Amino acid sequence: xxxxEAEGRGRALGETVGDExxxxxxxxxxxxxxRLSESALGERLGVSRNTLREAFRSLxxxxxVTHRPNRGVFVTTPSxxxxxxxxxxxxxxxxxxxxxxxxxxxxxxxMREAVEQAGAGRERRDWQAVGSSNMAFHAAIVALADSPRxxxxxxxxxxxxxxxxxxxxxxxxxxxxxxxxxxxxxxxxESGDAERAAMLxxxxxxxxxxxxxxxxxxxxxxx
Amino acid sequence: xxxxEAEGRGRALGETVGDExxxxxxxxxxxxxxRLSESALGERLGVSRNTLREAFRSLxxxxxVTHRPNRGVFVTTPSxxxxxxxxxxxxxxxxxxxxxxxxxxxxxxxMREAVEQAGAGRERRDWQAVGSSNMAFHAAIVALADSPRxxxxxxxxxxxxxxxxxxxxxxxxxxxxxxxxxxxxxxxxESGDAERAAMLxxxxxxxxxxxxxxxxxxxxxxx
DNA sequence: CGAGTGTGATTGTTCAACAATAGCGCCGTC
DNA sequence: GACGGCGCTATTGTTGAACAATCACACTCG
Numbered sequence: 001x002x003x004x005e006a007e008g009r010g011r012a013l014g015e016t017v018g019d020e021x022x023x024x025x026x027x028x029x030x031x032x033x034x035r036l037s038e039s040a041l042g043e044r045l046g047v048s049r050n051t052l053r054e055a056f057r058s059l060x061x062x063x064x065v066t067h068r069p070n071r072g073v074f075v076t077t078p079s080x081x082x083x084x085x086x087x088x089x090x091x092x093x094x095x096x097x098x099x100x101x102x103x104x105x106x107x108x109x110x111m112r113e114a115v116e117q118a119g120a121g122r123e124r125r126d127w128q129a130v131g132s133s134n135m136a137f138h139a140a141i142v143a144l145a146d147s148p149r150x151x152x153x154x155x156x157x158x159x160x161x162x163x164x165x166x167x168x169x170x171x172x173x174x175x176x177x178x179x180x181x182x183x184x185x186x187x188x189x190e191s192g193d194a195e196r197a198a199m200l201x202x203x204x205x206x207x208x209x210x211x212x213x214x215x216x217x218x219x220x221x222x223x
Numbered sequence: 224x225x226x227x228e229a230e231g232r233g234r235a236l237g238e239t240v241g242d243e244x245x246x247x248x249x250x251x252x253x254x255x256x257x258r259l260s261e262s263a264l265g266e267r268l269g270v271s272r273n274t275l276r277e278a279f280r281s282l283x284x285x286x287x288v289t290h291r292p293n294r295g296v297f298v299t300t301p302s303x304x305x306x307x308x309x310x311x312x313x314x315x316x317x318x319x320x321x322x323x324x325x326x327x328x329x330x331x332x333x334m335r336e337a338v339e340q341a342g343a344g345r346e347r348r349d350w351q352a353v354g355s356s357n358m359a360f361h362a363a364i365v366a367l368a369d370s371p372r373x374x375x376x377x378x379x380x381x382x383x384x385x386x387x388x389x390x391x392x393x394x395x396x397x398x399x400x401x402x403x404x405x406x407x408x409x410x411x412x413e414s415g416d417a418e419r420a421a422m423l424x425x426x427x428x429x430x431x432x433x434x435x436x437x438x439x440x441x442x443x444x445x446x
Numbered sequence: 447c448g449a450g451t452g453t454g455a456t457t458g459t460t461c462a463a464c465a466a467t468a469g470c471g472c473c474g475t476c
Numbered sequence: 477g478a479c480g481g482c483g484c485t486a487t488t489g490t491t492g493a494a495c496a497a498t499c500a501c502a503c504t505c506g
Contacts, residue, residue, distance in 0.1 A: 048460045057280040070467050271491045
């Protein structure tokens with residue numbers, strides 16, 4: 001009911017609802033493990049159950065939400081295994097993208113901007129913004145490979161990762177140290193030494209993974 | 224992802240319908256460009272429009288089907304650009320998976336079986352089977368990287384690729400020559416020379432891409 | 447011959463209903 | 477008091493009908 005005031009966009013309500021839920025997820029309004037009741041969420045978003053279920057299908061496909069038949073959909077709880085897997089894939093893709101990239105690739109500009117914004121965010125101690133800029137930096141690295149499908153895949157990975165970040169406190173520790181490392185990767189790449197940039201990036205990712213796993217283990221001792 | 228977790232007992236009709244449509248797609252019963260009317264397909268599969276729409280969402284997310292708002296869903300018509308992109312990603316992923324793999328990885332057995340089955344299929348001149356075995360071989364290569372997410376990503380790519388294969392006649396030319404090349408890649412890898420195996424694979428993929436593009440251009444002169 | 451228009455068909459979305467299932471408390475038995 | 481079976485209830489799974497919104501197309505009018 002509150003949705004047909006949808007000004008301008010006017011595109012597929014189902015999609016809009018999906019975006020809305022994504023927003024609630026990254027903003028931490030919906031926390032991992034939480035059950036998403038069809039009637040409750042439908043009421044809250046002002047859409048019918050059927051429309052909501054369509055949106056759920058998309059979200060489930062992206063891994064943000066887990067569908068348990070006859071029991072409902074739950075915000076996906078990232079596991080240690082999934083974090084390990086995501087970082088494995090990131091090393092796999094990002095390092096090679098950097099290695100094979102042309103030094104004059106247009107995405108380089110995006111990398112520069114991301115580093116700059118991450119620096120600005122750190123000044124303001126806005127760790128949420130630092131995290132976003134970090135991901136933008138890595139998305140730009142993937143973009144070096146010039147593949148829409150790879151870009152989409154990475155986009156999905158980063159959404160899952162953001163879910164894991166959302167579970168943790170201590171965002172400063174999680175994002176702060178990496179601004180400088182991004183900078184070094186970028187410098188190495190700009191200097192023409194793609195191989196060295198790739199090695200730095202691999203170190204970077206492994207260290208980031210360890211930090212995240214440690215924070216995860218601390219906040220979720222049960223696991 | 225926890226696809227397998229809830230595998231055993233729980234099944235949803237929506238999922239089943241999705242699988243059914245996937246089957247119709249790879250079997251060529253539904254051809255690229257064709258419009259999938261909700262009422263017609265719903266009638267044919269014996270499900271309601273709402274259920275069908277849920278299945279469509281999944282298929283659209285996999286790229287097998289394209290959703291045009293207010294106009295319906297259509298079987299995706301692979302473009303030259305998408306074929307090029309898919310092969311770029313395949314080279315990107317498969318070659319590195321091979322390069323980095325442990326020589327004793329369990330997926331090696333799957334590679335052997337796939338080569339064997341492809342050979343048997345060629346004997347019978349069953350090119351459909353040869354194509355499936357080829358894809359199984361390459362899926363096994365990706366499995367060397369030990370990443371569920373990478374496996375899922377490749378699964379999606381191969382479904383899209385199968386769509387392109389389905390548009391073409393001349394399956395013999397498309398699949399026949401590659402049985403021997405698979406064999407050579409496997410032998411190189413088993414002999415411990417992963418680097419050489421990766422290079423062979425790269426050649427393989429580039430040749431396969433050219434063949435596919437040529438056949439595509441021949442069958443779709445308009446494009 | 448072209449442009450505006452009306453019409454029909456299809457999609458987008460909601461609603462109400464019912465079947466199927468899982469979780470939970472209750473109860474009786476031992 | 478512990479345990480296992482039983483039925484209840486809330487929720488999901490699925491359907492069918494209904495209506496609004498939109499598009500494709502033929503049709504009319506200038």
